[in-house]
Amino acid sequence: MSKKLRIGIYGFGVVGKGLYDIIHQNRYVDIEITKICVKDKDKKRSLPQGCFTFDQKEIIQDSSIDVIVELISEADEAYTIVSEALKLGKKVVTANKKMVAENLPELIEIQKEYGGTLLYEASCCGSIPVVRTFEDYLKNEPLRSIEGIFNGSSNYILSKIFNDGLSYDQALKEAQELGFAEADPTLDVGGFDAANKLCILATHAFGVEIHPEEVVNFGIQNLSQFEVDLAKSKHQKIKSLALAFRNNEDKIIPLVLPCFVEKDNTLFDVEYEYNAVKINAEYADSQLLEGKGAGAYPTGAAVLSDIIAIQDNYTYEYKKLNHNSYVGLVEDISINVYIRFEKEDILKNLGIDVFEEIAISGQERAIRGKVLLSKLLELKKAPVEDKILIAVEEKNFLEDSVTSKRDDSKVAVAL
Amino acid sequence: MSKKLRIGIYGFGVVGKGLYDIIHQNRYVDIEITKICVKDKDKKRSLPQGCFTFDQKEIIQDSSIDVIVELISEADEAYTIVSEALKLGKKVVTANKKMVAENLPELIEIQKEYGGTLLYEASCCGSIPVVRTFEDYLKNEPLRSIEGIFNGSSNYILSKIFNDGLSYDQALKEAQELGFAEADPTLDVGGFDAANKLCILATHAFGVEIHPEEVVNFGIQNLSQFEVDLAKSKHQKIKSLALAFRNNEDKIIPLVLPCFVEKDNTLFDVEYEYNAVKINAEYADSQLLEGKGAGAYPTGAAVLSDIIAIQDNYTYEYKKLNHNSYVGLVEDISINVYIRFEKEDILKNLGIDVFEEIAISGQERAIRGKVLLSKLLELKKAPVEDKILIAVEEKNFLEDSVTSKRDDSKVAVAL
Numbered sequence: 141m142s143k144k145l146r147i148g149i150y151g152f153g154v155v156g157k158g159l160y161d162i163i164h165q166n167r168y169v170d171i172e173i174t175k176i177c178v179k180d181k182d183k184k185r186s187l188p189q190g191c192f193t194f195d196q197k198e199i200i201q202d203s204s205i206d207v208i209v210e211l212i213s214e215a216d217e218a219y220t221i222v223s224e225a226l227k228l229g230k231k232v233v234t235a236n237k238k239m240v241a242e243n244l245p246e247l248i249e250i251q252k253e254y255g256g257t258l259l260y261e262a263s264c265c266g267s268i269p270v271v272r273t274f275e276d277y278l279k280n281e282p283l284r285s286i287e288g289i290f291n292g293s294s295n296y297i298l299s300k301i302f303n304d305g306l307s308y309d310q311a312l313k314e315a316q317e318l319g320f321a322e323a324d325p326t327l328d329v330g331g332f333d334a335a336n337k338l339c340i341l342a343t344h345a346f347g348v349e350i351h352p353e354e355v356v357n358f359g360i361q362n363l364s365q366f367e368v369d370l371a372k373s374k375h376q377k378i379k380s381l382a383l384a385f386r387n388n389e390d391k392i393i394p395l396v397l398p399c400f401v402e403k404d405n406t407l408f409d410v411e412y413e414y415n416a417v418k419i420n421a422e423y424a425d426s427q428l429l430e431g432k433g434a435g436a437y438p439t440g441a442a443v444l445s446d447i448i449a450i451q452d453n454y455t456y457e458y459k460k461l462n463h464n465s466y467v468g469l470v471e472d473i474s475i476n477v478y479i480r481f482e483k484e485d486i487l488k489n490l491g492i493d494v495f496e497e498i499a500i501s502g503q504e505r506a507i508r509g510k511v512l513l514s515k516l517l518e519l520k521k522a523p524v525e526d527k528i529l530i531a532v533e534e535k536n537f538l539e540d541s542v543t544s545k546r547d548d549s550k551v552a553v554a555l
Numbered sequence: 556m557s558k559k560l561r562i563g564i565y566g567f568g569v570v571g572k573g574l575y576d577i578i579h580q581n582r583y584v585d586i587e588i589t590k591i592c593v594k595d596k597d598k599k600r601s602l603p604q605g606c607f608t609f610d611q612k613e614i615i616q617d618s619s620i621d622v623i624v625e626l627i628s629e630a631d632e633a634y635t636i637v638s639e640a641l642k643l644g645k646k647v648v649t650a651n652k653k654m655v656a657e658n659l660p661e662l663i664e665i666q667k668e669y670g671g672t673l674l675y676e677a678s679c680c681g682s683i684p685v686v687r688t689f690e691d692y693l694k695n696e697p698l699r700s701i702e703g704i705f706n707g708s709s710n711y712i713l714s715k716i717f718n719d720g721l722s723y724d725q726a727l728k729e730a731q732e733l734g735f736a737e738a739d740p741t742l743d744v745g746g747f748d749a750a751n752k753l754c755i756l757a758t759h760a761f762g763v764e765i766h767p768e769e770v771v772n773f774g775i776q777n778l779s780q781f782e783v784d785l786a787k788s789k790h791q792k793i794k795s796l797a798l799a800f801r802n803n804e805d806k807i808i809p810l811v812l813p814c815f816v817e818k819d820n821t822l823f824d825v826e827y828e829y830n831a832v833k834i835n836a837e838y839a840d841s842q843l844l845e846g847k848g849a850g851a852y853p854t855g856a857a858v859l860s861d862i863i864a865i866q867d868n869y870t871y872e873y874k875k876l877n878h879n880s881y882v883g884l885v886e887d888i889s890i891n892v893y894i895r896f897e898k899e900d901i902l903k904n905l906g907i908d909v910f911e912e913i914a915i916s917g918q919e920r921a922i923r924g925k926v927l928l929s930k931l932l933e934l935k936k937a938p939v940e941d942k943i944l945i946a947v948e949e950k951n952f953l954e955d956s957v958t959s960k961r962d963d964s965k966v967a968v969a970l
Contacts, residue, residue: 141623143626143760144586158838160815162838166695166697166837166838167697167878168696168697168875168878169695169876170966175772193967243815245947261692265836267836267839267840267842269688269691269692269693272692273684273688274692275689276684276691276864277676277684277687277860278684278860279579279583279863280579280583280584280859280860281584281854281856281860281861282583336643365726365899406824409821409824421682421856422581423573423577423581423682423852423853423855423856423859424682424846424847424852424856424857425682425846425847425850425852425853426846426847426854427682427683427844427845427847428843428844428845428846429842429844429845430821430842430843430844430845431839431841431842431843432839432840432841432842433750435839435840437840438840439838439839440838441695441696441836441839442839444695444838445691445692445694445695445696448694448695449691460583463582463583473748525713537882
């Protein structure tokens with residue numbers, strides 16, 4: 141018998157508790173949780189006081205601990221813990237997408253320099269093995285695109301609006317009551333959370349490093365009944381999608397935007413708290429991975445899977461990133477958008493080439509037009525005082541700038 | 556630079572040609588195909604004669620070859636090649652589901668004894684990384700069930716019947732013309748191919764060894780307009796499903812049967828040549844993996860992924876199989892079926908407890924009733940002279956014999 145695996149955990153929130161339960165029930169694993177590091181000394185907890193430590197150094201400095209598990213919510217503090225642990229050559233598992241997305245190049249460098257190892261499957265799409273699938277199974281596959289529902293809160297709200305007829309405010313309130321959305325929902329409904337996940341996955345999927353600040357992300361906060369009716373009239377739904385396309389010049393176009401989705405898109409039926417990622421690969425073709433995007437057990441299960449893998453010396457290889465790096469981030473590109481606004485200025489500020497007017501009531505206008513990605517990024521960085529909704533239509537919003545389908549006639553072996 | 560990976564291939568059919576193309580186009584891999592072993596000396600081929608060998612020993616005995624790839628169609632011959640190669644300690648990749656399913660316990664034993672390694676991702680569901688997902692990511696997860704569309708030919712035919720209004724015969728003819736079904740389609744439409752895949756996946760998913768002969772599989776050959784109309788009247792579709800449930804006593808119930816599927820089942824929308832596997836896990840919860848189940852490139856991509864993995868010393872660990880083996884194959888159980896037949900005898904022979912008569916035309920009767928799995932297995936092994944269709948209804952066909960949902964109230968950490 142190999143000796144019992146010993147782990148130390150930072151944080152005892154939803155995911156920490158889920159992991160604790162799973163470890164104690166699951167007959168396939170034999171793990172000892174040595175210490176759980178938490179901050180608030182006065183908070184009432186479900187476990188005896190002796191299970192906890194308030195000294196952040198205790199776990200990192202305990203050489204009897206095999207794997208360090210970082211499950212706190214603050215990204216900066218998490219980075220401090222994780223980077224210190226990696227510098228000590230430790231094996232670290234994290235679920236913190238913001239921390240990973242904002243620091244991935246540094247985290248990779250630290251691992252190279254100090255020999256520590258970091259896994260973060262649970263940071264993207266909860267229980268879905270999406271990092272692992274890109275990293276291992278698809279590491280030899282040139283990908284054309286990934287399209288995903290990466291934020292369960294936004295998807296839950298949109299499902300409630302489209303399937304159950306709730307207003308945005310009602311749906312948000314319900315999501316908050318059920319614990320699917322935070323008191324300040326901006327990170328979720330504003331597309332920031334999905335952008336973090338998109339950056340992480342793009343590294344494994346395409347071999348490109350993207351900082352969340354470089355991603356154009358707009359949310360569903362200002363969605364109105366007008367767009368809901370517009371979508372319904374065409375048998376479409378609106379989904380908050382995270383998108384990364386490879387164009388003909390091997391540049392990646394990353395986007396997080398509300399999208400008018402057609403019925404024949406497999407993402408159309410991904411509802412409520414579910415996440416999904418649709419992959420278009422050169423040879424493996426179209427794939428869909430779907431599962432619970434959050435929650436104590438689904439996310440805890442992903443963390444557990446990483447703990448076991450890292451103990452077996454599994455590491456991310458970053459094959460595409462280390463490969464001759466011909467894939468990069470797109471510099472600029474124009475895309476077709478739907479935009480609704482009150483103040484005319486936005487059209488001029490964004491330099492939109494309007495090609496369709498959709499009249500609404502007095503103050504508000506909605507148009508379809510062409511806009512540069514760089515202008516959208518400026519708007520994201522310096523939001524204006526207006527209730528703006530920016531969305532795209534699934535078909536043709538990138539027009540012909542993305543990689544076309546492989547021409548099979550050229551490549552098939554003639555019989 | 557590491558030296559170029561050298562592989563030898565047995566077989567140059569659809570998948571062999573697909574793999575050949577992918578290797579020669581894909582910038583992420585650097586592989587040399589040393590020899591391709593084929594049988595028919597007179598067949599005209601797309602590559603120069605010098606690429607081929609007709610001597611089955613040549614590849615196995617070439618010590619400069621790193622990985623042996625077995626892609627022939629005959630299962631027995633494939634077993635001879637693969638087992639001989641494994642006994643020489645070689646690394647072997649195969650796509651042959653029949654061969655793997657019929658010989659998996661022996662193949663595992665040979666690897667233990669001789670040190671060779673075998674991977675077979677491409678044997679199940681083409682491009683979908685399903686063996687890998689069970690084997691690695693879900694190896695610590697107690698699973699409740701897997702439900703899949705594992706046979707692209709059957710699914711294509713059913714989609715054509717349900718979506719495009721074709722008859723079974725028309726749909727089969729079209730599938731054959733498009734290369735989705737063999738001239739003798741029995742293996743596919745009779746559920747034998749799906750049963751093979753189910754046996755392979757059950758080993759990784761549940762840790763249980765099942766021989767294809769132990770699986771009750773019935774096909775769609777005798778599907779008539781009556782069932783199609785019956786399904787449509789209830790907004791259902793009929794899908795050929797491969798099912799494995801874990802019951803309350805940790806026994807696995809494997810089945811391949813036409814199934815009346817409800818609209819809210821994610822498998823309802825998996826159409827045409829697509830495959831999918833729906834996983835119900837204790838902690839990771841519900842997951843769906845969907846992709847192309849066959850074809851030169853999708854299957855070739857799965858083979859390539861195994862070639863790279865096996866060269867990096869990846870092996871299947873069979874964790875659940877090696878774990879204290881409390882999971883076994885169910886001995887017997889009764890299930891609720893729909894059955895249409897012409898000759899009364901079948902009711903007595905199967906010992907069916909009829910609880911609903913559905914009258915049809917003169918000769919034919921259709922009923923709903925309860926039957927023992929063992930009786931169905933007898934019928935599979937000794938088919939009778941009658942056009943029988945056996946199907947199940949998604950809801951309640953196993954009644955209360957399968958593992959109920961985890962009782963969260965017992966396990967959650969109280970706050």
